[in-house]
Amino acid sequence: MKEQKPTYEELEARLAQAEETLRAIRSGSIDAIVGDQGMLIMRAKAAEDALRETQKTLEAVVETAPILIVMTDSRGRIVLFNRACEELTGYSRQEVLGKTIPELFLSPEWVPIVAERFADPFNPALQELHINPWITKTGEERLIEWRCKALPMPRGTGYFVLGTGLDITERKRAEEEREKLEAQLRQAQKMEAVGRLAGGVAHDFNNMLTTILGYADLALREVSPESPLHDDLLEIVKAAQRSADLTRQLLAFARRQTVNPIVLDLNDAVSGLLKMLRRLIGEDIDLIWMPGHDLWPVKIDPSQVDQLLANLAVNARDAITGVGKITIETHNVVLDEAYCVDHVDFLPGEYVMLAVSDTGVGMSKEVLEHLFEPFFTTKEVGKGTGLGLATVYGIVKQNDGFINVYSEPGQGTTFKIYLPRSEAQSVEIPAEKTAEPLWGGRETVLIVEDEKAILDIGERVLEGLGYTVLVARSPNEAIRLAEEHVGDIHLLITDVVMPEMNGRDLAEQLTSIRPGIKCLYMSGYTANVIAQRGVLNEGVCFIQKPFSAMSLAVKVREALEQAS
Amino acid sequence: MTAQRDKESDNPTCYHLRLFVAGDEPNSRQAKETLNRLCEAYLKDHYTLEIVDVLEDYRAALENQILVAPTLIIAAPPPPITIIGSLSDTRRVLNALGLPASEEGL
The missing domain is CATH 3.40.50.2300 (Response regulator)
Structure with missing residues (x-):
């Protein structure tokens, strides 16, 4: 069939329509072009607008997110750095764009670790949580928990690496703090339990020792001092007295020792004991006494000060091989809230500190952990009872005080005892009573x-x-x-x-x-x-x-x- | 989607309108709204409106030699007139319908 030629008017009308179509396309007032076979081309502008909207939304999300969002290109240069990153690091976006993470944020020891981790950016392991710290503009180290993912570029062969991070510095710090407190609490509970047990044992033991001592005393009176039996009985009395000393130490540790505390000046109490302490530690070790000025009074049974110093001095002596020195010092201290946050047993307030330091072998962390437990000893069998420091601990606790130990292998040891300041004035320590003859009576x-x-x-x-x-x-x-x-x-x-x-x-x-x-x-x-x-x-x-x-x-x- | 309204009456001037749209895209939506408003205001009960969605029925578009959507064809009364775009120029639409543009005050 022969196609009919269009008339001039028809051509003109078609041309006008084509021109109108073009105008409509250029002005953006159409939505779709219908192609051959019904193939549709949607208006590109609409798609672009939608894309731009989506992009805007995403940018807002990235910008307001409280987590760190950073993106680098395949050469490691920063291409995206959100506001959380700016706030954490102190660097503005302008300062970091185009630079690399290692040159800005990593400490030297972390550079090789991170380089190895990102050697294969498509390694799925990067998507798992991993920690690496960043150094801020002010030089502060922040612990960051990262999750990273490599994103291939839409066109071309490169890739981006997207990292999202959470600053866990405070959380980590709190966790460590909690672990430390829990360990201290466990230790305190253990000491309390052992103390109860020790107290119970000592109670029954004392009843039996009273009987042994009593009958030995009675028998001694019946036997003439010349008789060989007299010496045997004296040995029984001595052994019973040594056993009584042991139970006394157990009771001291268990805080069940019966005491008569008086308000005293610790300097006076220590001065009065120096002669005995010098005898105790021997000639090879210097004893240095540094009394603090204007010491506040404390309330404690004077015999407990003896026990404290004797036990600490013996402990210090045994830590020193050959020559060395032991220093005893006192001074007033005020423990503030900040100090007590780090030391779970401690309460803020005014204290008199009694410190005994030695230049001995020092102690390992493992030894320090068990130091105050009764029967824990590092001394040879037969040399120590393992009750000395347990006694010290018990006495300090009974007097509402605190004790701290500082020691490192090879660096010597310092025990610091804090006794609460007493508001009352100190009194003279009563002189020890000399043995008097047995008094009787008719009552x-x-x-x-x-x-x-x-x-x-x-x-x-x-x-x-x-x-x-x-x-x-x-x-x-x-x-x-x-x-x-x-x-x-x-x-x-x-x-x-x-x-x-x-x-x-x-x-x-x-x-x-x-x-x-x-x-x-x-x-x-x-x-x-x-x-x-x-x-x-x-x-x-x-x-x-x-x-x-x-x-x-x-x-x-x-x-x-x-x-x- | 083909929506059809048939409100012919005994009025001698009866309009037959066919609007090609692309779904609910912005220009198509605007064209539908404008046309509905004009028809209700000026052609009440004297028009038929056929809406053809090229996304659903592109054959109708090909048959009518429609190149872009939205496009309005005023099929009757003759001669057929084609208006392309979102019909934002209502004056031109009224003119094509043979209605006095000055009355457009909506």
């Missing part, structure tokens, strides 16, 4: 004790001294005796912890039956009946088990002569 004494062996010993010792002795194995029996006995009862000697009622309640009941009766408590440890945390209540007469015949005789007299 009537009532002894109450559930351990029969101790009751028997007490009865025999006191009868031997001329007293009239009534014995009861329980508080109820004692009350019955007090009601039935014709004549005066001058003194009650009672155990503190007994099955039916405690010693203090018994004393109160007996006072109502027999007003004016005096009271002497005896115990292996005191619980909280007559003492608060081991500190004796005012005016309470007390004898610590185990006791010798002589100390019982002395204490009974003291109690009888105490003003009502």
Whole structure:
């Protein structure tokens, strides 16, 4: 079929339409061009607009994200650096664009590590969390946790590496802090548990030692000093006394040692002990004493200061091979909140510090961890009991103080003890009583004790001294005796912890039956009946088990002569 | 999609309009809105409007020699007139419909 030629008018109309179409395309007022076979070409501008919108949104996300977002090209040059990066590093975008991460942010030791990590940027391992620190403009190191991914460039052969990072410096610091505190707490709990156990053992042990010492004393009196049996008995007494020292140390560690704290000047207390300490440490070691000026008073049993210094000095002595020196110093310190945050056991306040330093071998971290545990010793078998530092720890805790140890192998050791400042004025340390002859008396004494062996010993010792002795194995029996006995009862000697009622309640009941009766408590440890945390209540007469015949005789007299 | 409105009445001048659009793209949407408004205002009950979506039915576009969307064909009354673009120039649309442009005040 022959195609009909268009007329001039028709051609003109088509041309006008074509021109209009072109105008519409140029002005952007069309959406699609219909091609051959119905293939559509969508308006490019619309797609570009949409892309630009998407890009804008993404840029806003990148910019406002609180995480670090950084992108480098295939040559490692920074092409994207968001605001979080600027805030963290202190560098502006203009300063970093085109530069590399190693030259700006890595410390020299991290450069090879990071280079190796990014040797293959498409390694999937880069997408896993990994830490590498950045150095900021001010030189501060921040720990950053990164996740990275290589992105191939849309056209061409290159790639980008996108890194997203989180500043975990504070979190890491908090974690370390928490771990440290937990370790300290565990240590404190362990010490508390061991202390309880030690206290319990010492209590039973003291009862038995009282019996051994008592009977050995009685037997000694029956045997002439010339007899070979006399020396044997003396050996028994000595062994029992050494055992008593051990249990005393256990009790000190367990904070169940019964004490009579007084307000004193620590400088006076230490000065009075220097002679004994010099003897203890020997001639090869210099003892340097550096008393602090205007020392605040502290409240502590003077015998505990002896125990503290003797134990620390022996420990220091044993750390020194050959010659060396031990320094004892005191001064006032104020512990602030910041210090106590790092030291979980410590409370802020005013303290008097007593430090004992040596130039010895020092201690490893492992040894330091177990240092205050009873029976932990680095000394040869037979050389140390492992109770010395446990005792020190117990005494410090009983006096509401703190202790710190600084030591490194080869660098010597320093123990620092902090005792709380006392508000009261210090008093003179009473001079030690010299041994006096056994005093007797004619008074009537009532002894109450559930351990029969101790009751028997007490009865025999006191009868031997001329007293009239009534014995009861329980508080109820004692009350019955007090009601039935014709004549005066001058003194009650009672155990503190007994099955039916405690010693203090018994004393109160007996006072109502027999007003004016005096009271002497005896115990292996005191619980909280007559003492608060081991500190004796005012005016309470007390004898610590185990006791010798002589100390019982002395204490009974003291109690009888105490003003009502 | 083909939407059809048939509101012929006994009025002698009856318009037949065919609008080719590309989905709901911006120019197509504007063309539909403008045309609907003008028809309701000026041609009420005297027109038929056929909307052809070239994304769904490109054959209709080829048959009508439509090159771009949106395109409006005023098929009746003759002669057929073609207007290309988003119909933003309403004056021109009214003119093509043979209506007085001065009344366009919408």
